[in-house]
Amino acid sequence: MFEKLKEDLGVFSSFFFIMLQLTNRSLAIDTLRISEAKYRSLFENIDQSVIYLDATGNVVAINQAAEQLLGLPRDVIIGRKFNDSCVKVIKEDGDAFPEEQQPSVLALRTGKPVEGVVMGLFNAERQNYLWVVVNSVPEFRMGERQPHQVLMTLTDITRQKQSEGKLSMASVIFNNIGEGIFVTDKDKKIISVNEAFTALTGFTQQDVFGKSASLLHSKKNSIKIDDELSNLSEAVNSWQGEVWRRHKSNMDFPSWTTVSEVRDSSGETAHYVHVFMDITHFKKAQDHLGFLAYHDPLTKLPNRLLLKDRIDHSLQNALREGSQAAVLFLDLDRFKGINDTYGHAVGDGLLRETAKRIKNLVRKEDTVSRYAGDEFVVFMENIPNAKNPAKLAKKLIDTFNAPVYIKGYRLKISTSVGISLFPQDGHDTETLIKNADAAMYRAKKEGRNNFQYYSLELTTEAFEKMSMECALRQSIERHELILYYQPQVCLKTGELVGVESLVRWMHPTQGLMLPKHFISIAEDSGFIVALGEWVLQNACMQMVRWLDEGLNVNKMVVNVSAIQLLRSDFVATVERVLGSTGLDPSYLELELSGSGFMDNSEQIIKTLNKLVALGIDLAIDDFGVGCFSLNNLKRIPVKKLKINNSFVADVLNNVDDEDLTRALIALGHGLHLQVIAMGIESKAQQRRLMDLGCDEGQGYLYSSPVLPWSSIFRKLCASNIFKA
Structure with missing residues (x-):
């Protein structure tokens, strides 16, 4: 009887040792955290906004994407509660989002992941609300039941909210899955399982009792646990690692498994205790971070x-x-x-x-x-x-x-x-x-x-282009841009009908540069918007000065790029310039290139109609070249067509050019438009254009582009007559 009791005590001791091993199951979580550490360095470089909060809800770490999203520097955010950094957090219906219901707070309190929660956050820099989908995942330390911090990710969905009206709130809280436990004898036959085991694998106690533990081993594994266990020693009596587990439905899943060897009083192996958890969520997170990084x-x-x-x-x-x-x-x-x-x-x-x-x-x-x-x-x-x-x-x-x-x-x-x-x-x-x-x-x-x-020459060309672009971006603040002005004349009377503003750039090393050397760079780089606004502002200011001085100038002609017309704020920009300079819109004529209508014509046509509604005249520049749509010409409220100088140059020597010029003039008159020819350099050209019915002209025959204070130009403007 005494021997039997001794044997029972040995079994009890063995069982107590098993239970002691189970208390170390949180080692798996710590090990997982170590395996994830290599991905942490990716946080700073990915577009995903990531924030860590400690157990009190204070922010302890934040990456650059989240810093930009909230519009606050990280030294202001870190150390404070997340709510304190956002001023106000709202729900989709606009009501305040109670702090106790927020995903990070719920994750800390329940120890469970909280995902797919839609929240409205206030951006301090933009002074408006942005919408985000928030996921909060609690993290645990070894031996602790409460999470010591929460990983929170924020995905900006503001654009979708604005473009689609509203998004359905999606808040999915994943059920907490406990560790599965199964115990084998020394021959690795399963003798006991817990409820979590059944929940994780689908197998019941009856399904697996007495069967080999290899039944639960997936074919996806590259390791064999039996081989690992054969290497255990008195000093090291447990093994842990990533193992793919079988599910009863054949839906295998990755797990983090700890296997502990339990010895009897004589030091012989009595049992093996397997503790495992489903790490599918962690694996997906790792894979997602890895994908975002690359x-x-x-x-x-x-x-x-x-x-x-x-x-x-x-x-x-x-x-x-x-x-x-x-x-x-x-x-x-x-x-x-x-x-x-x-x-x-x-x-x-x-x-x-x-x-x-x-x-x-x-x-x-x-x-x-x-x-x-x-x-x-x-x-x-x-x-x-x-x-x-x-x-x-x-x-x-x-x-x-x-x-x-x-x-x-x-x-x-x-x-x-x-x-x-x-x-x-x-x-x-x-x-x-x-x-x-x-x-x-x-x-x-x-x-x-x-x-x-x-080709090798392109390297030098690209470097020069980059240098030119950098210098051009500084041209306004360095006061290097200059406006020259060239008169436009009625061919029959010689009367001044308008003045075109022509921008020049006084390059710091290359001297005075014509638009053909830098306008394309300005358009490619987007600087054309700032450049165009500068030209418009200064041309309107100059027109006001001339009018105040009593000069007979009827129109200020300003060139406009199609890129400017495509901007949604262009009409507002023109209104602002007219308001700040005090120029009446009837004195302004905007001249645009026909190539600007090749794409996005509907948007440009809407813009042009708004400009005409302000009282501004419109003209088509370089008519006759490019891919201008005649169908669009019927739909836009222009008053004038400007014939490209390539036709004027050979109008005397080339029958085809003369016929084309005649056709363009006839087309303009057929649409009740004025026609102006650019590049007139001789009286013979002027006479031929008059014979063809052209209304107005511009070119060196009348005046080269000059500065506004030129005495000759001012004298001509004062007399209002330009005689070739």
């Missing part, structure tokens, strides 16, 4: 980091094998205008469609990356010869000639492509991409919708 979230294409990694690896192989590779740099032509006109939702849709079209054309082994904004890069490895990239470039250009339909809008776009080759155009990723970019800019310069190969 992919563009909008198009799901590889980003710069992954692109560089793939090109670096491929170039090593190409160098070793002596093969060729190519980089194609694509940029959507006039994408900014579409984005500004139709909104970011349409712009994003266009970028996704662009990614799809490119992916459909490349080889399986090629890499397609969204490089930045509307720029895409295609890397072709192991190409047979230098002509292959050109074939792909032609296909890419052709595919974008087909219209794109986004949210009910029919968009007509094109692309410009630059190509660099390995090894002749560069031996590293950075050089190849930079040179392909330079070739792409050459393609744009050659009229867009084409491709160009890189």
Whole structure:
């Protein structure tokens, strides 16, 4: 009897030891946190906003994306409760969001993840509300039942809220899944399981009793637990690691498992205790962070980091094998205008469609990356010869000639492509991409919708362009821009009918520069908006001065870029300038290039009608060249057509030019429009244009562009008669 009691006590001691081992199950969580630590460095570089809060709800860490989202510097946010940083948090119905119901507070109190909660946060910098979807995941320390901190992610959905009206609130709280436990004998036959085991695996006690633990081992595993357990010793009597578990429904899942060996009083193995938890959520989070670190979230294409990694690896192989590779740099032509006109939702849709079209054309082994904004890069490895990239470039250009339909809008776009080759155009990723970019800019310069190969001269050209752009951006604050003025004259009477303002740039090293040397740079860089507003402001101010002095100037003509017309605030800008200068709108004439109507004509036509409603006159510049739509000419309220000087130059010597000029003048008169010819340099040209019925003229025959204080110009303006 005594021996039997002793044996029972031994069993009881063994069972007590098992229970003691179970208290260490939170080691798995700590180990998981260590495995996730390598992803923490990604937080600062991803677009996802991430915030850590301690057990009291105070912010302890915040990444750059979250800092920008809230509009506050991190030194103001850290150490304070999240609510204190946001001034006010609201629900979708506009009511205040009670602090005790907020996801981070719920996650701390319940110890469970809280996901998919929609909240309105106040952005201190923008002074408005933004909408976010918040996920809060509690984290635990070893041996503690309460979370010591919460990982909170915020996804900005403000754009969707504004474009779609409202989003349904989605708040999903995942059920907390406890650890599964099963015990085996020394032969690894299952003798006991807990309720969590059944909840996790679908297997009941009856399903697994007496069966080998290998029954629960998935084929996805690269390790064998039996092999690991055979290496246990007195010093190390447990093993832990990631194990794929079988589910009764054959839906295998990853788990973090700790296996402890339990010895009897004689030191022999009596049992093995397996403690495991489902880490599917953690694995998805890790995979998602890894994906965000190397992919563009909008198009799901590889980003710069992954692109560089793939090109670096491929170039090593190409160098070793002596093969060729190519980089194609694509940029959507006039994408900014579409984005500004139709909104970011349409712009994003266009970028996704662009990614799809490119992916459909490349080889399986090629890499397609969204490089930045509307720029895409295609890397072709192991190409047979230098002509292959050109074939792909032609296909890419052709595919974008087909219209794109986004949210009910029919968009007509094109692309410009630059190509660099390995090894002749560069031996590293950075050089190849930079040179392909330079070739792409050459393609744009050659009229867009084409491709160009890189050549050595483009490097110098690209550097000069970049330097010119930087200097141009400083031209306003450095007072380097100057307005010259050229008169417009009635051909029959010689009477002054208007004055055109012409901008010049006094470059700090290159001297006085004409618009043809810098306007295209201003348009490509977006600086044309600031430049155009400066010209409008100063031209209107000058017109007011002339009127105050009693000079006979009837119209101030100001050139306007199509990029300016596409901006939603352009009409407001014109109104503001007229108000600040005091110029009556009837004295202002805006002259725009016909090429500006090639795309987005509906938006521009609406803008032009608003300008005319203010009392401003409109004229079409460079009429007769480009792709101006005659159908649009019927729909816009212009008063004047300006014939391009290329026709005037040869009107005396070329019968075709004379016939074209006659036709353009007749077309203008047929639409009840005034016609002005630019570039008149001789009396003979003037007489011929008069014979053809032209109404007005502009050119060196009357006056070169001069400064407003020129005595000759002021004298002519005072007399109001320009005699050639």
